[in-house]
Amino acid sequence: MSIIINWVVSALAIMVAAYLLTGVMVDGFITALVLAVVLGAINAFVKPILVILSLPVTILTLGLFVFVIDAALIMLAAYIVPGFAVASFWWALIFAVVLAIVHWVVGNFAGDKV
Numbered sequence: 561m562s563i564i565i566n567w568v569v570s571a572l573a574i575m576v577a578a579y580l581l582t583g584v585m586v587d588g589f590i591t592a593l594v595l596a597v598v599l600g601a602i603n604a605f606v607k608p609i610l611v612i613l614s615l616p617v618t619i620l621t622l623g624l625f626v627f628v629i630d631a632a633l634i635m636l637a638a639y640i641v642p643g644f645a646v647a648s649f650w651w652a653l654i655f656a657v658v659l660a661i662v663h664w665v666v667g668n669f670a671g672d673k674v
Contacts, residue, residue, distance in 0.1 A: 569670075570596040573662040580658055583651030587643035595644050598637050607633060630656035 571592040578586040586592050610629050611618065618625045631653040638646045646652045 567593065567596055567600075569666055570600070570663070573659055573666060574599075576662050577655055577658040581651060581655055583647035584655045585645045591641065591643035595637060595641050598641050599633070602633050602637060606636075627653060627656050627660075630660075 571589060574592040574595055575586060575589060578584045578592075586595065607629060610632075611626065614625060614629065631649055634652040634655055635646060635649060638644050638652070646655060
């Protein structure tokens with residue numbers, strides 16, 4: 561049951577972030593649910609490889625390069641998921657930051673990590 565709650569909360573976070581940003585478009589809640597699954601799969605399989613490959617740059621930037629990796633993965637998800645569009649790399653970077661903030665706020669509000 562916890563997986564389903566995390567999935568729905570992630571989709572809601574995507575909807576909130578897309579509502580706040582004009583350069584990000586999500587067609588509806590079903591698209592946000594699909595995007596949450598795709599981003600979860602990409603973050604589980606592709607992101608660790610990219611983080612390891614870019615470890616020197618990540619260390620030099622004190623971890624901020626991870627947001628660039630997240631933006632690239634969001635652009636990949638925009639290519640995969642129909643109904644989700646990002647205007648540019650900069651909007652994807654801002655979307656990654658807003659999504660991280662929304663997840664952090666929801667995680668603190670809920671009392672556990674989402």
